[in-house]
Amino acid sequence: MAALCYRTTKSGKDVLMITSRGTGRWIIPKGWPIKGKNGPESALQEAWEEAGVADARITSAPQGSYHYVKERDNGTRQPVETLVYIAEVQRIKDDYPESDQRKRVWMPAQDAANLVREPDLQSILRQL
Incomplete structure (x- = not known):
């Protein structure tokens, strides 16, 4: 589950x-499904833990999906398909669980599309 978090600017x-x-490359918040939570709820939980999104309106259905290869701690590689939910951010916090492990930046969707590796995610970003 992934949350494509956005805000509207001028x-x-x-x-x-x-x-x-691990690599420091630019991504959107994502993670595994969380027991007891549906797709949008899982995506919002990841957005909180990884990016500090404290309040957002999220779509009930995914906008699309993308594939990537997850490198596990034991060195194995696992192909993963991630559903992408669109979240309009209302409020973020500076103190969140992974704030000392990641950088976060707001940027135009087109710029973000140019930074990510996954073609399907690039397409979703460009459609935003």
């Missing part, structure tokens, strides 16, 4: 990008 929509913990 010049268009900015998305909230974060760095991955």
